[in-house]
Amino acid sequence: MEGMVTDLTLARENQASFEEYLSNNLIANLGIDLTVTVLTSGFWPSYKSFDLNLPAEMVRCVEVFKEFYQTKTKHRKLTWIYSLGTCNINGKFESKTIELVVTTYQASALLLFNTSDRLSYQEIMTQLNLSDDDVVRLLHSLSCTRFSTRSQAPK
Template sequence: MKPLKRHWSRKKLARRLLFDKSANDEHERSILTKLKHQCGGQFTSKMEGMVTDLTLARGNQASFEEYLSSNLIANLGIDLTVTVLTSGFWPSYKSFDLNFPAEMVRCVEVFNEFYQTKTKHRKLTWIYSLGICNINGKFESKTIELVVTTYQASALLLFNASDRLSYQEIMTQLNLSDDDVVRLLHSLSCAKYKILNKEPSTKIISPTDVFEFYSKFTDKMRRIKIPLPPVDEKKKVIEDVDKDRRYAIDASIVRIMKSRKVLGYQQLVLECVEQLGRMFKPDVKAIKKRIKDLITRDLPREG
């Protein structure tokens, strides 16, 4: 069970599914079945919902493409793929009111119009931090396809309308925080691929900096991926792990009591430690706390 413990956190599964790093749905379902047998349905229910969500999302995307082909007014001139998910199944992601450049605003409007034809009872919340964009950078030497995040694409597209932009102008136009603007501008002007020229030419992003599109940029590749430095989510990851472990402890306690009917307190703790030890190093204090909580809830049935 240790390999499952390493790879089957909900956060990691979400990344595999959302960024096409999964083998296929059947493979994910097969592993989930094994995990469900070991940990109980309560532990895997949200993961199963995530896999189902992706299957439904592919059907939704096909309907959207049919909508575009039969509705000339909605023609975007941009290939758009939207993955609609059920919020209750997935890890929580931050949502920002990003101000899109004009080229991208129409994309959101058209998909919202399409979605309204499908349902009137659900509200879409756009998670731009998960978005990936492929845009053509037209440089003097050649055109290079840039694979960037939605934030990075939004910043680069501002230079279609302006030759030079200050740090403050970019922050105001995109409606992003200082931290987010620093991250994306650093990735575009100070990292491996310098798509933007920065004045002054230093490795530190400052509020007084000015940027311009670097038309002389070149690379031997015709397609490059420009990473955006990750936000430090250590605290959030720890919280997610603790939550998943609580579910596993609850499932273990309920499973033991359903099979044994009557069991002494210390024996229950020991059996729980032994069972959970196949997945992670259990904390005895946490197990005792979950037992106490389940007693107050009258030991609910395993999901």
């Protein structure tokens, strides 16, 4: 437990250092605000890591963070656990802009449409490097809208 608390404290300090690194290296405009929480694997539950192909916008952020992290330590390996990430995306629709809070997987799929108006199921699967089951779950999660339920009078 102590290691977890220490990790979270170090993660906040690491984020502040990363933001300073961005401003000092004139990389202030990545186009994405990136917050990374680096944790020590031995203190936390293990998670399966997938080889998700990130869209170019996200790849640039990951590369810059890796460069930053290597300036701090050379002996630690970063493993990206995309399933734990969240993204706030501004969806620009004809009538208005809507902020969407989505998972990293959902954001990756949505960002594919910045360069294409239409993509086939196979194209999404190939571009993201996901299995058939993963793409089914991903597309299902994006296509199902949650509506608030109204209370109904008993029949």
